[in-house]
Amino acid sequence: MLESFADWLVFGLAGLPSEAHWGDAVHFFVYETMKIGLLLVLVTHLMGLINAYLPVQRVREWIASGRLRGSEHLVASGFGAVTPFCSCSSIPLFIGFLQGGIPLGVTLSFLITSPLVNEVALALFIGLFGWQVTLIYAASGILLGTVLGWALGKFRLGRFVEDWVWDIAEGRAEQAESTQKSLWERLPSVSREAMGIVTDIAPYVLAGLAIGAGIHGYVPTGFFEQYLSGGNPLAVPLSVVLAVPMYANASGILPVVQALVAKGVPLGTAIAFMMAVVGLSLPEAMMLKKAMQTRLLATFFGAVGVSIIGLGYLFNLVL
Amino acid sequence: MDIKVLGTGCSSCQTLERRVREAVEQTGSDASVEKIEDMQQIMQYNVMSMPALVVNDEVQVVGQTPSVNELADLLGA
Numbered sequence: 001m002l003e004s005f006a007d008w009l010v011f012g013l014a015g016l017p018s019e020a021h022w023g024d025a026v027h028f029f030v031y032e033t034m035k036i037g038l039l040l041v042l043v044t045h046l047m048g049l050i051n052a053y054l055p056v057q058r059v060r061e062w063i064a065s066g067r068l069r070g071s072e073h074l075v076a077s078g079f080g081a082v083t084p085f086c087s088c089s090s091i092p093l094f095i096g097f098l099q100g101g102i103p104l105g106v107t108l109s110f111l112i113t114s115p116l117v118n119e120v121a122l123a124l125f126i127g128l129f130g131w132q133v134t135l136i137y138a139a140s141g142i143l144l145g146t147v148l149g150w151a152l153g154k155f156r157l158g159r160f161v162e163d164w165v166w167d168i169a170e171g172r173a174e175q176a177e178s179t180q181k182s183l184w185e186r187l188p189s190v191s192r193e194a195m196g197i198v199t200d201i202a203p204y205v206l207a208g209l210a211i212g213a214g215i216h217g218y219v220p221t222g223f224f225e226q227y228l229s230g231g232n233p234l235a236v237p238l239s240v241v242l243a244v245p246m247y248a249n250a251s252g253i254l255p256v257v258q259a260l261v262a263k264g265v266p267l268g269t270a271i272a273f274m275m276a277v278v279g280l281s282l283p284e285a286m287m288l289k290k291a292m293q294t295r296l297l298a299t300f301f302g303a304v305g306v307s308i309i310g311l312g313y314l315f316n317l318v319l
Numbered sequence: 320m321d322i323k324v325l326g327t328g329c330s331s332c333q334t335l336e337r338r339v340r341e342a343v344e345q346t347g348s349d350a351s352v353e354k355i356e357d358m359q360q361i362m363q364y365n366v367m368s369m370p371a372l373v374v375n376d377e378v379q380v381v382g383q384t385p386s387v388n389e390l391a392d393l394l395g396a
Contacts, residue, residue, distance in 0.1 A: 056367055089368045089382070091358050096367035168362050189383065196384070200330060287327070290358050 025217025077145035080113030105153015113145030160296035204252030243276030272312025326370030
């Protein structure tokens with residue numbers, strides 16, 4: 001329905017020629033902007049509502065209780081997926097988890113998935129790549145956090161966490177739980193936060209869509225296959241390294257990546273790139289540096305980076 | 320009244336600080352507003368998400384950015 005509306009708007013109302021490159025590009029931009037705008041509003045509201053009712057304190061106690069019998073990593077990772085991610089919350093949550101008596105490995109599971117699977121990335125993935133790719137992205141992100149946190153937990157990394165963190169963690173004080181309000185009382189504030197997120201990232205998304213539209217209209221199909229096809233073994237690690245400094249514009253990059261995929265960049269390389277953009281961000285590293293010693297931080301980011309590269313190769317093989 | 324905004328450089332933290340200052344001005348109170356960015360100090364308050372608002376050493380808001388009017392209500396009470 002949106003597509004035919006965009007058809008009518010661009011080719012009918014504005015009278016742009018559908019066979020021209022720029023007519024195609026404008027149509028892409030208009031259609032994608034409407035679709036992604038709607039999805040962003042929907043998904044941020046949904047996640048906002050989930051979070052308004054998510055009892056952080058109880059989830060923390062539940063994970064710490066030891067009743068999960070080995071699935072703590074999966075639960076922590078899944079919890080990371082539904083919480084909104086802001087790099088400024090990473091340390092408070094990191095410490096909050098350790099404070100609740102949750103082992104470091106389980107805390108790392110949470111820390112890995114939290115930026116990887118977030119509401120904005122999900123909305124953009126649904127809009128640009130469809131449900132199936134979104135599910136693959138989310139599931140592999142959660143799996144990555146689960147497995148890596150478990151593996152890192154096998155090493156005694158606790159000694160590389162700064163002492164002041166343990167000092168506070170031993171205090172084990174209770175956190176004030178937010179007051180219970182009804183859905184109707186909460187909706188306005190949830191909605192305001194959600195729209196705040198959408199307006200914050202809107203310029204980046206629009207810029208990304210404009211660049212993506214240009215690529216769609218002007219770059220010939222299959223153009224990148226000669227440079228970035230599965231045949232080039234360095235494409236995946238190279239795109240992961242390139243992704244690290246791009247965190248600030250994460251939401252603007254995905255539309256460009258989608259356009260590149262349409263012109264022949266393999267999907268696995270693109271997914272690895274996106275995971276690296278959000279999962280290996282410099283702002284987060286700067287924040288975590290205050291709580292982790294360099295060795296732990298390097299191990300943590302190194303392990304995440306290598307795993308993302310591995311996933312990229314795997315997806316290129318099977319997708 | 321002693322008001323502290325806990326948060327780092329992220330955009331919602333800055334939004335909260337700006338709104339708190341507006342709300343204080345609106346209510347005409349003589350409260351002091353202070354922004355705390357140091358993680359060790361922030362963690363003394365046991366908050367798990369940012370930004371947070373502390374009034375007279377009591378945590379009032381965690382991980383949210385209420386509107387100026389809501390803040391004015393909160394601070395006026």
